[in-house]
Amino acid sequence: MKIAVAQLSFIIGDFEGNVKKMLKAVTTAKKQEADIICFSELATCGYPPRDFLEFDDFIRLAEEAVLTLAAAAKGIAIVAGSPSRNPVVEGKDLYNSVYFLANGKIKHVQHKTLLPTYDIFDEYRYFEPASEFQIVKYKGKKIALTVCEDIWNIGNENPMYDICPMDKMMPHQPDFMINVSASPFNYNHAKNRIHVLQSNVERYQMPIFYINHVGAQTEIIFDGGSLVMSPNGNVFEEMPYFKEQVKTFNLAEVRRGKTSRLQPKNKMKLIHDALVIGIKDYFGKLGFKKCILGLSGGIDSALTAVLAVRALGKKNVRVVLMPSQFSSDHSVNDAIDLAKNLGVQYDIIPIKNIYKSYLKELKPLFGDLPFNITEENIQARSRGMLLMALSNKFGNIVLNTSNKSEAAVGYGTLYGDMCGGLSVIGDLYKTEVFELCKWINRRKEIIPNNTITKPPSAELRPNQKDSDSLPDYDILDEILFQYIEKTQGPNEIIAMGFDPKLVRRVLRLVNINEFKRYQTAPVLRVSSKAFGMGRRMPIVGKYLS
Incomplete structure (x- = not known):
């Protein structure tokens, strides 16, 4: 038979x-x-x-x-x-x-x-x-x-x-x-x-x-x-x-x-191939062809752009650079270099004047209140608005570029950098983003090396670095992995040798930011516990918050 x-x-x-x-x-x-x-x-x-x-x-x-x-x-x-x-x-x-x-x-x-x-x-x-x-x-x-x-x-x-x-x-x-x-x-x-x-x-x-x-x-x-x-x-x-x-x-x-x-079962190859087919089938089965994303010069958007090109072809990927007065020259240059390496269309739309116009209109309400996260979020939402405008006008679906570490602790702006129709790398911790980028570059430099080696930064205020607000990703990601994938509580994680104050802070950030994740795009699932339909947590609750 x-x-x-x-x-x-x-x-x-x-x-x-x-x-x-x-x-x-x-x-x-x-x-x-x-x-x-x-x-x-x-x-x-x-x-x-x-x-x-x-x-x-x-x-x-x-x-x-x-x-x-x-x-x-x-x-x-x-x-x-x-x-x-x-x-x-x-x-x-x-x-x-x-x-x-x-x-x-x-x-x-x-x-x-x-x-x-x-x-x-x-x-x-x-x-x-x-x-x-x-x-x-x-x-x-x-x-x-x-x-x-x-x-x-x-x-x-x-x-x-x-x-x-x-x-x-x-x-x-x-x-x-x-x-x-x-x-x-x-x-x-x-x-x-x-x-x-x-x-x-x-x-x-x-x-x-x-x-x-x-x-x-x-x-x-x-x-x-x-x-x-x-x-x-x-x-x-x-x-x-x-x-x-x-x-x-x-x-x-x-x-x-x-x-x-x-x-063969190489972790990075499996993840790479899974994300490529995830993008390809999301677009193909829905009848879409073209995508658009913001390219900041950072590692998350760089990885997303590479995966998009491999899934959809370079003619169907459009990237937009939206520098502000806080953006470094090397970030803009890194983004341009990547766009040229990939052969994709790129546009540059500075947001400085858009940002200033918001501040001007809000001045009567804000008065002399000091600069804080509000002004940072205005920049992120300005970029989100521009991406959605281009999406509406030309029919390109916006790809979200947030990683799992950021999504976990709420290090993102609703209706800003968290916008999009599909979250491509939302189930990759930041350390995995670095690992996958190095795997992609294993034979040839596609993602500019400076993008991989420079300290991560949202560049929403002068000299900002992710480490100003978050612990080192090696530490943060392990705490998050134990809590999210392994469902370990604070006592169990502390017993592994992590700082008690840090553990409680991280777990609290995860829980109080559930409302943000509830409103975001579907996340391509590559781990045993991704944010989305497989992790059902209440928005209103007091556990560890």
């Missing part, structure tokens, strides 16, 4: 386009002489569909998509994820299901049992868990069908569920397992995924075909990396990251497990 794995990128709600892409893959699999082709979780409608699932019309279109695929399942079987209706009144109205289509009809449907409701996942909001566990027989083989989380209760120290669906299927003695998934990227997830699959193989002693999504859906990025596992624990094949591919495998060869192919 030969099984094809179709690792594809889908668009949420584009039933016609998704089915067309799947049918093309079916044709490819037939040419590869596959007996079965497997698609990912909720492939017909895209993942995650969220509240679209509450619309009867949406479910009807998903059902029609399944019937179209079933009609094409002649000479080959099709395995695909799609929502299905729960005929029982009690419980949720839908299941998250995997369909087995053969001989022109629906042969078997297995529902997902373990419904993740944490971080970015909210599946129990919509779906009823499975209560029946059957296998499907095809061409003399007995096949267990599972959906994503169904295999993730094995191979971890703190299982979240009290049931393992495969345990329920094992009495039927399946020959192999197919797992359709929508498993989002973070820079450590590929290693964890392999560990979980190997733990399943060790427990069930059978080949596993694991099919993952690839591509981005707003802030969530899917890396692909679909896996074919041999019973001896070898990774028979790990498919490419961030690329679509249809590849067919011989079950007998997989069972023998004499080969092992793994993809």
Whole structure:
């Protein structure tokens, strides 16, 4: 028997386009002489569909998509994820299901049992868990069908569920397992995924075909990396990251497990490729082509510009330099050098006169009050206004350039430098921004070296440096990582050797600035805990604030 794995990128709600892409893959699999082709979780409608699932019309279109695929399942079987209706009144109205289509009809449907409701996942909001566990027989083989989380209760120290669906299927003695998934990227997830699959193989002693999504859906990025596992624990094949591919495998060869192919897992390359596809798919799937961003000469906007060019092409990227009287000559020169290195259009719009006009109009109200953060924010908002004006006039989508460290402690201006349609590096700590820039420059200086080596500064007042308001980023980022990703409290972080006063100050800044993050653009997620839909904190609260 030969099984094809179709690792594809889908668009949420584009039933016609998704089915067309799947049918093309079916044709490819037939040419590869596959007996079965497997698609990912909720492939017909895209993942995650969220509240679209509450619309009867949406479910009807998903059902029609399944019937179209079933009609094409002649000479080959099709395995695909799609929502299905729960005929029982009690419980949720839908299941998250995997369909087995053969001989022109629906042969078997297995529902997902373990419904993740944490971080970015909210599946129990919509779906009823499975209560029946059957296998499907095809061409003399007995096949267990599972959906994503169904295999993730094995191979971890703190299982979240009290049931393992495969345990329920094992009495039927399946020959192999197919797992359709929508498993989002973070820079450590590929290693964890392999560990979980190997733990399943060790427990069930059978080949596993694991099919993952690839591509981005707003802030969530899917890396692909679909896996074919041999019973001896070898990774028979790990498919490419961030690329679509249809590849067919011989079950007998997989069972023998004499080969092992793994993809390299360099953290910076993974992050780079994830952010590039995140930008590319955000624009492509929404029908946008061109972006615009403010280029300050600093490292954050420089990194964002490079990633944008690699995602959209230099002709579709426009940058604007908006120096003030506080901007240094080297910052302007660094920005111009980068724009020339990238070959992008750049414009220079000084904001000194705009800033002065604001101060003039506000003088009757401000009186003789001293310069403070108000005047700094006026500069940032002037720049935001200019970017949005150019966006409105020419149709370029504004890219936000804030990093995770700044967003965490509120070191940014609402409606100013925090504006934009997509936050590109909002899940990268400042230390990771430096690391990624050095990785980009590993063979050739693309980002001016001075941009990387000079002390970070917002340049909103004379001789300003980030270190005037914030601790060194090496220290700040580790405290933030322990609090945000590792959910460690102040006592635990202090016990690691950090200054108690500093820890309490940083954690307070994180919590009191939740209102800012609530109003910002979606953040491309590359870590295990990004700001946005996966980190749900109250705006009004007293904990650590």
